[in-house]
Amino acid sequence: MNVLIYAEHEHGQLKGETAKLLSAAERFAGESHVLVAGDNCQAVAEQVAHLAGVSKVLVAEHSCYAHQLAEPVSQLIEQLASDYDVILAASTTTGKNLLPRVAALLDVNQISDVIEIQTADTFVRPFYAGNAIATVKSLDSKKVLTIRTAAFDSVLNTGQAEIVSLDKVFENGQSRFIDETQTKSARPELTAADVIISGGRGMQSGENFVLLEGIADKLGAAIGASRAAVDAGFVPNDLQVGQTGKIVAPNLYIAVGISGAIQHLAGMKDSKIIVAINKDEDAPIFQVADYGLVGDLFEILPQLEAQL
Amino acid sequence: MKILVPIKRVVDYNVKVKVNREETGVDLTNVKMAINPFCEIALEEAIRLKEKGIASEVVTVSIGPQVCQEQLRTGLALGADRAILIESEQAPDALSIAKLLRQVVENEQPGLVILGKQAIDSDNNQTGQMLAALLGWPQGTFASKLEVKDNEAWVTREVDGGLQTLALTLPAIVTTDLRLNEPRYASLPNIMKAKRKPIDVIAVADLGIAVNSNVQTIKVTPPAKREAGIKVASVAELVEKLKNEAKVIG
Numbered sequence: 001m002n003v004l005i006y007a008e009h010e011h012g013q014l015k016g017e018t019a020k021l022l023s024a025a026e027r028f029a030g031e032s033h034v035l036v037a038g039d040n041c042q043a044v045a046e047q048v049a050h051l052a053g054v055s056k057v058l059v060a061e062h063s064c065y066a067h068q069l070a071e072p073v074s075q076l077i078e079q080l081a082s083d084y085d086v087i088l089a090a091s092t093t094t095g096k097n098l099l100p101r102v103a104a105l106l107d108v109n110q111i112s113d114v115i116e117i118q119t120a121d122t123f124v125r126p127f128y129a130g131n132a133i134a135t136v137k138s139l140d141s142k143k144v145l146t147i148r149t150a151a152f153d154s155v156l157n158t159g160q161a162e163i164v165s166l167d168k169v170f171e172n173g174q175s176r177f178i179d180e181t182q183t184k185s186a187r188p189e190l191t192a193a194d195v196i197i198s199g200g201r202g203m204q205s206g207e208n209f210v211l212l213e214g215i216a217d218k219l220g221a222a223i224g225a226s227r228a229a230v231d232a233g234f235v236p237n238d239l240q241v242g243q244t245g246k247i248v249a250p251n252l253y254i255a256v257g258i259s260g261a262i263q264h265l266a267g268m269k270d271s272k273i274i275v276a277i278n279k280d281e282d283a284p285i286f287q288v289a290d291y292g293l294v295g296d297l298f299e300i301l302p303q304l305e306a307q308l
Numbered sequence: 309m310k311i312l313v314p315i316k317r318v319v320d321y322n323v324k325v326k327v328n329r330e331e332t333g334v335d336l337t338n339v340k341m342a343i344n345p346f347c348e349i350a351l352e353e354a355i356r357l358k359e360k361g362i363a364s365e366v367v368t369v370s371i372g373p374q375v376c377q378e379q380l381r382t383g384l385a386l387g388a389d390r391a392i393l394i395e396s397e398q399a400p401d402a403l404s405i406a407k408l409l410r411q412v413v414e415n416e417q418p419g420l421v422i423l424g425k426q427a428i429d430s431d432n433n434q435t436g437q438m439l440a441a442l443l444g445w446p447q448g449t450f451a452s453k454l455e456v457k458d459n460e461a462w463v464t465r466e467v468d469g470g471l472q473t474l475a476l477t478l479p480a481i482v483t484t485d486l487r488l489n490e491p492r493y494a495s496l497p498n499i500m501k502a503k504r505k506p507i508d509v510i511a512v513a514d515l516g517i518a519v520n521s522n523v524q525t526i527k528v529t530p531p532a533k534r535e536a537g538i539k540v541a542s543v544a545e546l547v548e549k550l551k552n553e554a555k556v557i558g
């Protein structure tokens with residue numbers, strides 16, 4: 001079964017998800033082609049070509065694909081789809097925006113957040129905020145899946161695929177890009193980080209997140225947050241971990257001043273080691289923590305920074 | 309302009325669901341049900357647009373069994389003008405839901421459809437995008453801000469790297485993120501008034517749309533259980549454990 005993978009990129013850089021989608025695609029035992037669509041993305045195509053397992057890179061370069069808006073990109077994929085049995089994208093905001101639109105154009109269902117590919121038509125996915133895990137079988141003619149990339153390893157950089165240019169253009173008179181505010185950070189991306197330290201409502205203010213920064217610097221960690229911390233305006237929305245934010249599974253997750261609501265746990269409970277720092281010894285976060293430290297975060301964090 | 313708001317009846321977000329013994333689904337007996345939180349936000353946004361004079365009518369629709377009337381009634385109490393129930397005892401697949409909604413859109417001719425970004429039971433996050441594709445309309449998903457000006461909807465979207473703003477030509481589809489607004493509570497007088505507002509009940513069969521279930525659930529299991537670990541007494545002990553026992557820091 002041949003697979004088409006949608007590659008995400010930004011500022012000429014391929015994002016890490018594609019390497020993981022390729023290892024998911026191996027399960028279908030066919031050729032894997034990767035689609036790179038954008039304004040100016042030759043450099044990205046070359047990065048893709050080096051990934052193991054890619055047999056062809058399809059590049060669609062045109063201003064209509066700038067910002068990878070769903071309307072033109074879904075039409076592009078619809079046109080290509082007749083050559084493929086499976087279409088994959090990551091469960092990122094980009095993948096989630098795009099792939100259901102593609103599926104509906106192809107008159108098939110889309111299966112979200114796949115964590116395991118059992119056979120070519122049977123997939124495993126969490127639902128109910130991760131409180132239940134479903135094994136589902138798709139009867140549709142094509143499988144259109146978003147993949148939770150945290151559940152798959154990256155392929156190596158040992159490939160050398162052919163790059164093919166597409167000249168398809170879908171002018172988009174329906175949606176116009178206005179602007180984008182990117183949160184600038186020198187830290188690793190949340191979904192790619194080995195270590196994450198997250199703050200919750202207990203942090204009390206955005207300024208207090210400096211207490212996490214010092215520790216993050218020492219551990220090379222990404223900084224995350226609970227929804228309550230985002231809602232209170234302490235930190236920007238893209239730091240939110242949880243059912244409706246980012247799903248992470250680092251080696252070490254440190255939850256500071258976070259109670260452990262179901263929706264937060266849904267985003268981090270697959271982390272290898274969880275540490276919880278909370279002044280309430282009955283906080284539900286301790287039920288999933290490997291190491292719990294009961295106490296006032298304002299006393300604990302400076303000590304932790306000093307001892308690392 | 310008319311606004312259509314599809315709402316889904318789901319388990320209340322505070323309930324921690326359990327997988328049933330047969331491992332065929334989750335146990336929903338005597339569990340509190342509610343409007344999906346993202347749909348409540350969608351409804352609130354539509355009602356605010358009506359209060360600002362931008363929308364003329366807010367219609368809410370739900371697809372599901374008879375009991376979904378409870379959630380539609382709540383929607384009416386919150387400020388929707390009328391409600392439609394597409395009655396279906398079986399749960400259709402996501403594509404079929406989108407096709408049923410397309411039919412409602414064709415009957416009602418709204419200028420804007422606002423949906424939740426995600427149902428907290430299925431965690432699908434796809435209906436709005438599918439509906440947009442079926443109608444050939446533009447989409448603004450995961451909205452944290454919505455402004456209607458001239459013939460456009462300006463949508464600020466919560467994306468992985470930050471925020472993105474798009475201008476969509478109406479008619480359009482918008483799906484809501486949590487920060488779009490804070491839904492109101494229904495007042496007692498409005499709950500009373502809602503009892504007199506109409507709910508149109510339409511059987512799926514009467515819409516003439518083939519409904520499938522092409523995604524079959526084979527098995528449902530509980531997630532791997534995490535054993536609660538230990539409490540450490542001091543920062544020094546924590547650092548020592550992370551280094552020597554868990555070996556996750558250098």
Ligand SMILES: Cc1cc2nc3c(=O)[nH]c(=O)nc-3n(C[C@H](O)[C@H](O)[C@H](O)COP(=O)(O)OP(=O)(O)OC[C@H]3O[C@@H](n4cnc5c(N)ncnc54)[C@H](O)[C@@H]3O)c2cc1C
Pocket residue numbers: 199200201202203225226227228229240241242243244245246256257258259260261262263264267277278279280283295296297298321345346428486
């Ligand atoms: C539809 C829906 C989706 C949601 N999605 C998400 C999601 O994706 N992610 C998410 O995180 N939430 C989500 N939520 C919200 C979730 O239900 C909780 O409200 C939220 O996670 C609580 O955040 P918190 O733990 O920071 O705050 P709280 O629950 O208020 O907990 C604060 C904690 O800090 C501790 N604390 C306070 N002061 C100190 C101190 N000085 N030292 C040490 N500890 C201290 C307290 O003991 C408490 O345990 C969602 C909710 C809904 C309805």
Ligand SMILES: Nc1ncnc2c1ncn2[C@@H]1O[C@H](COP(=O)(O)O)[C@@H](O)[C@H]1O
Pocket residue numbers: 313314315316317344346347350369370371372402405422423424425426427428430431432433434435436
């Ligand atoms: N059965 C349904 N009835 C009405 N609206 C629905 C239904 N299922 C999904 N929706 C709408 O689609 C949104 C996203 O749901 P989902 O794609 O299932 O995660 C919900 O927030 C609702 O607005």
